[in-house]
Amino acid sequence: MEPRAHHIIIGLFTIVVTAAALVFALWLGKSATDRDWAWYEIGFDHAVSGLSEGNPVQYSGVEVGDVVDLYLDPEDPSHVRALIRVDENVKIREDARAGLVLANITGSMSIRFQGGTADSPVIEGNRENPPLIMAEPSVLNSILDNGEALVSKADRLMTNANTLFSEQNSENLTAILHNTRVATEALMAHGGDIERLMERMNAASVRAEQAAAEVTGFADNADRFLKNQGQETFTALNTAIASIQTTATRIELLTANNEGSLNEGLQGLGELTPALRELRSTLRNLNHFTRRLEDNPASVIWDRGTIQEAPQ
Known part of the structure; x- marks a missing residue:
């Protein structure tokens, strides 16, 4: 009898917890549905790999909305349009900038707004006719788009490096280093002679300066005599x-x-x-x-x- 009572209690507890979870989920859903949103369309003129429906929309790093839909521009398939919704209390102004940022290490992307001054007009967004905001290309997108070119350049660089350090060039470099060492040792061996030569050159420059001064004095005297x-x-x-x-x-x-x-x-x-x-x-x-x-x-x-x- 006692084990049967334990099973009944466990079952009742499970039913209560499940019901509470369903009620909480319904409350959250109702809260999200009742929330007021401002709708915008973000235009991209480049690939948006990593961006998908449900990804967050941030403003200065704070999540303020999410991506509702992604589709190609009917007039230009190379452009992508993202329909987003933002909390109506968050004011998106005309001088605000939009772009893609890396959300996590898996490659998922988020749309981020930044900037915007208080005296700039507010963009009013509605579901029926969402205003278009063109996104700025990010550095990460440029790197990803140009990845193939970067890999090709890296391959050419490695090929040129292998050519530079070929066996013949290595021998030439070794010979140059050897000759440089020999020349350095020769200079160090004749360091005293070089020092004496420099002293003689200094003395000669002093004598030349004195001679120039004497010539100048003679010219001045001759000029005064003639005058x-x-x-x-x-x-x-x-x-x-x-x-x-x-x-x-x-x-x-x-x-x-x-x-x-x-x-x-x-x-x-x-x-x-x-x-x-x-x-x-x-x-x-x-x-x-x-x-x-x-x-x-x-x-x-x-x-x-x-x-x-x-x-x-």
Whole structure:
């Protein structure tokens, strides 16, 4: 009798638990049905592998709805449309961005909204005419879409790497490393000579700098001499030449005015003609020296040679 009572109690407990579970499920279903939704259509211009009906819709990481339906765009089969429903209390604004995110490691995808400012208009969504929101391509989708190209590039890279490290190239690389080591050891062995060479080069550069300074000082002194004493020399030479020209003019006038007397006393004045010739030669030489001094004063002043006689 007692075992039969235990079985009745267990059966009643099972029936009560099952009924409670059914009531809870009906309550949840009624709650979900009574919930107010905003409906939107998300457009994708790329593949949506991993996205399926029932997958969650998130806003900044918080689940706010789910995917109701997936279908191809009738006008362009390369585009996919996803009908979603979002809690009506969540405001989707015009500057909000939609995209796909990886939901778990199995490859399941979720639709995620992010962004949106408070002053942007709200998109009103209804079941009969849901507004279209174009999704932005995600980095993960780009990687998946370009996976074949990446694999091909990786294969070419491995092929090129095998070619680069072929037996012949390995031997060449070994030879280059050996030569580099030999050159390094030679440089280290002659380190003292290289150091002394560098010291000599430094000393030579110092001497060159000193010589340049001396040349600069000499040029400055020559410039000051030409500006000061050279000008005085030009003035004195011009004065002497003018005086000589005046004297020569007077002598010529004197000779012309006393030509008769000179003819009579030609025997006594026989040396006057050579004197005049020498005077004219001296005047020509002075004129020649003055022209040289004006053209190149430095060469005339520092030249130790004597003044050459001007051609007759």
